[in-house]
Amino acid sequence: MRATTIHAPFDMRVEDVPDAVVRDATDAVVRVVRACICGSDLWAYRGESARTPGQRIGHEFLGIVEEAGADVRGLKPGDLVVAPFVWSDGTCDYCAEGLQTSCPNGGFWGSAGSDGGQGEAVRVPFADGTLVKLPADAASDDHLLTALLALSDVLGTGHHAALGAGVRKGSTVAVVGDGAVGLCGVLAARRLGAERIIALGRHTARTDIARAFGATDVVAERGEAAEAAVRELTGGHGAHAVIEAVGTEQSMRTAVAVTRDGGSIGYVGVPHGSGTGLDLSVMFDRNIALRGGVAPVRAYIPELLPDILDGTIDPSPVFDLTVGLEGVPGGYRAMDERTALKVLVKP
Amino acid sequence: MRATTIHAPFDMRVEDVPDAVVRDATDAVVRVVRACICGSDLWAYRGESARTPGQRIGHEFLGIVEEAGADVRGLKPGDLVVAPFVWSDGTCDYCAEGLQTSCPNGGFWGSAGSDGGQGEAVRVPFADGTLVKLPADAASDDHLLTALLALSDVLGTGHHAALGAGVRKGSTVAVVGDGAVGLCGVLAARRLGAERIIALGRHTARTDIARAFGATDVVAERGEAAEAAVRELTGGHGAHAVIEAVGTEQSMRTAVAVTRDGGSIGYVGVPHGSGTGLDLSVMFDRNIALRGGVAPVRAYIPELLPDILDGTIDPSPVFDLTVGLEGVPGGYRAMDERTALKVLVKP
Incomplete structure (x- = not known):
């Protein structure tokens, strides 16, 4: 064959x-x-x-x-x-x-x-x-x-991320990653009842799908500007539920930065890179949870x-x-x- | 004054x-x-x-x-x-x-x-x-x-760790750290209905308190021997709920090693040290969650x-x-x- x-x-x-x-x-x-x-x-x-x-x-x-x-x-x-x-x-x-x-x-x-x-x-x-x-x-x-x-x-992986992020009815969710898994994270979050879904992405073809899947907001900025934009959309606090669907140190840093104190990151991006991108002191002070893995x-x-x-x-x-x-x-x-x-x- | x-x-x-x-x-x-x-x-x-x-x-x-x-x-x-x-x-x-x-x-x-x-x-x-x-x-x-x-x-912090570890009725819990917070983690886990509580510690004065607080097993070994002992006590798998009450890279590594796949680490040890002690690839493959922080x-x-x-x-x-x-x-x-x-x- x-x-x-x-x-x-x-x-x-x-x-x-x-x-x-x-x-x-x-x-x-x-x-x-x-x-x-x-x-x-x-x-x-x-x-x-x-x-x-x-x-x-x-x-x-x-x-x-x-x-x-x-x-x-x-x-x-x-x-x-x-x-x-x-x-x-x-x-x-x-x-x-x-x-x-x-x-x-x-x-x-x-x-x-x-x-x-x-x-x-x-x-x-x-x-x-x-x-x-x-x-x-x-x-x-x-x-x-x-x-x-x-x-x-990809759908089950997006669902796993949404569960790890603690998405439930009425949640505010931020999604880091505009690949197929991130987009399916949007779809899964919407399915679980999220009220507000902020998709981070710069490619219109992808963010259009995000909107079709239920994203209520799109943040096209990168890096710190993206973090500031998410905080501004969430009253300065960040999102309770954050989906990390990339797996790089930078994406994990972004995920931590846009998570509201007491919130949770559902991570499904396969980790690659030498470090974790996690600042445990920041996560500790802000009670940010990390849940997820291979779905x-x-x-x-x-x-x-x-x-x-x-x-x-x-x-x-x-x-x-x-x-x-x-x-x-x-x-x-x-x-x-x-x-x-x-x-x-x-x- | x-x-x-x-x-x-x-x-x-x-x-x-x-x-x-x-x-x-x-x-x-x-x-x-x-x-x-x-x-x-x-x-x-x-x-x-x-x-x-x-x-x-x-x-x-x-x-x-x-x-x-x-x-x-x-x-x-x-x-x-x-x-x-x-x-x-x-x-x-x-x-x-x-x-x-x-x-x-x-x-x-x-x-x-x-x-x-x-x-x-x-x-x-x-x-x-x-x-x-x-x-x-x-x-x-x-x-x-x-x-x-x-x-x-210390009691509220131990309770926070137990919640972060997902302790509930019938849980098997491992507690890394034999200080006052770790011991209160034992007490809190028992209060939340844990069935089996494995305390890691070498000082009899402390492990005696752990037993009085509800620990069912004490592991006195250190490092990899301790990890092996916890796994042996848990059918080779580790504990679903793990309390990390130290805050060093080594203690975090131990916590990850003794957590059952799909389990959760409730961490309340104030992080110190330059790194996190976390191997995100291992946590990803094994779906180990990390929850906790300042209580x-x-x-x-x-x-x-x-x-x-x-x-x-x-x-x-x-x-x-x-x-x-x-x-x-x-x-x-x-x-x-x-x-x-x-x-x-x-x-």
């Missing part, structure tokens, strides 16, 4: 690789119908996180079950399913409590030895624990399929799925460029150069 | 200073009946936090109202009152929401120009917002007075006071040495040399 591989920074290829097959009785093979490129894939692309040459990549996909191992109970060939960005056994304590990202048998698509989502098919370990069945008739609805793909990562999106799919199916939320606008599988390397270039927000892949 | 002053590291004096007087109509003057020395006072004592020579010190006291300004409504001369470790106006948004430590009119006892608790009397700004009245008959109960003094800081103890006094009065909790064992006002410099030495846990001052 064909799949995307990474050989060196900026060297993405689509190559022939061994077919995905059932190896363990709890495996399933999923034929990929929709996949996409994540902002966090760019850290590998740019060489900021290490990869073995030839390693597979892509951790967001949905598709059709092609084959199910003998011990797979809840799925059968032909089922339409979405995969969260980590697999998990569905039976351990962490899975039971909804923290599938800490499952001791879990793993990340594209990690050494596993298939990645940016390919024709994927061997899915622990298929019963990992995959979530979607309505069969969604398979023929192009727009809906795209919206459902967001369940694999257990598997836990959130059952809650978010019905709202996509009935049209309450539609995250599909975060996908603004569509490529075929052979176009994936070009998709990386487009996202790296910020000419695309998030690239949809139709193998 | 006589009061404690700090002139340089290790140079504490008890000297004649101007009498505490009502300056503003919202002030009261409180004659100090009980005060104490805080672990955080030692940072000034050791020169690790700067002080102006001659500055006053001491932020924990209770006493009798001697004079009340014309606008003080809820207090009159003769009332027995306890002061939280910061004053606050009692009228702003932050005070209304129980975050008095962020009151824009608030301040810290002993800060430049203010009286400190380790003296004969204290001018209390915003007396109505700051002070909490205690039952008059407590004034004649030596043991009860000592217990009530803990409301000024708004004023908000907690109404909740904790009845439990002291009826004997449900008794924090008084944290005081293990009593001095008169002239003995305060010796009290600092004793705490610095760790021959005393926490020094009670009877002016």
Whole structure:
């Protein structure tokens, strides 16, 4: 089969690789119908996180079950399913409590030895624990399929950030980061009842989506000017709930600066950089909490799925460029150069 | 009047200073009946936090109202009152929401120009917002007075840590720090219904108090051995709720290491040191939350006071040495040399 591989920074290829097959009785093979490129894939692309040459990549996909191992109970060939960005056994304590990202048998698509989502098919370990069945008739609805793909990562990650930030009915929220996750944070905050949502961003194409997703204010300034603008919009105090969806030291500093005393930062930007960007003395004096991390999106799919199916939320606008599988390397270039927000892949 | 002053590291004096007087109509003057020395006072004592020579010190006291300004409504001369470790106006948004430590009119006892608790009397700004009245008959109960003094800081701070750690009925809690705040964290966790409380500490005098306060396990190892011991006690996973009551980089590292994935660190140790001790990548991967900061103890006094009065909790064992006002410099030495846990001052 064909799949995307990474050989060196900026060297993405689509190559022939061994077919995905059932190896363990709890495996399933999923034929990929929709996949996409994540902002966090760019850290590998740019060489900021290490990869073995030839390693597979892509951790967001949905598709059709092609084959199910003998011990797979809840799925059968032909089922339409979405995969969260980590697999998990569905039976351990962490899975039971909804923290599938800490499952001791879990793993990340594209990690050494596993298939990645940016390919024709994927061997899915622990298929019963990992995959979530979607309505069969969604398979023929192009727009809906795209919206459902967001369940694999960005929507659940935005929701995790909103929960970490403590968003509830009536909240004032600031969102640092105008990528797909930040935008889904806006959507999730709106869904949780936030009254005021301040999106920080300078790119009109992105802030337009933020507004469509529920942002009530947009702050286009950068750095300290942005912090001052958020404080001015919030009576000088900052927002109680702040979503950090970038992962740099600078974005974390901005997040702390725009948080109201006693408030909370929900952080989901994968940390990179040598330091944390956190001044613990400031956080201590102002009682600012930090909650978040890698989102257990598997836990959130059952809650978010019905709202996509009935049209309450539609995250599909975060996908603004569509490529075929052979176009994936070009998709990386487009996202790296910020000419695309998030690239949809139709193998 | 006589009061404690700090002139340089290790140079504490008890000297004649101007009498505490009502300056503003919202002030009261409180004659100090009980005060104490805080672990955080030692940072000034050791020169690790700067002080102006001659500055006053001491932020924990209770006493009798001697004079009340014309606008003080809820207090009159003769009332027995306890002061939280910061004053606050009692009228702003932050005070209304129980975050008095962020009151824009608030301040810290002993800060430049203010009286400190380790003296004969204290001018209390915003007396109505700051002070909490205690039952008059407590004034004649030596043991009860000592217990009530803990409301000024350590008990409320331990409670804040327990809340930040997310302690609830049935929780497993680990407590990093065997000082008075850590011990009060044990007491607060027990009060909130924790089922298992693991206290980290090597000094039997302190861990005996921890056990009396509700610790079910004591880990006497240090560093990585301590972390391994906590994990072994918790099925390999760590504690869901962790109280950090020291404030060093090492203690924060220990706190992260003993927190279960998806758990929370309630931190109340005043941060000192150049770094944070936080590895954000580890916290991200394991979804470990960090909540806490300077405790708004004023908000907690109404909740904790009845439990002291009826004997449900008794924090008084944290005081293990009593001095008169002239003995305060010796009290600092004793705490610095760790021959005393926490020094009670009877002016």
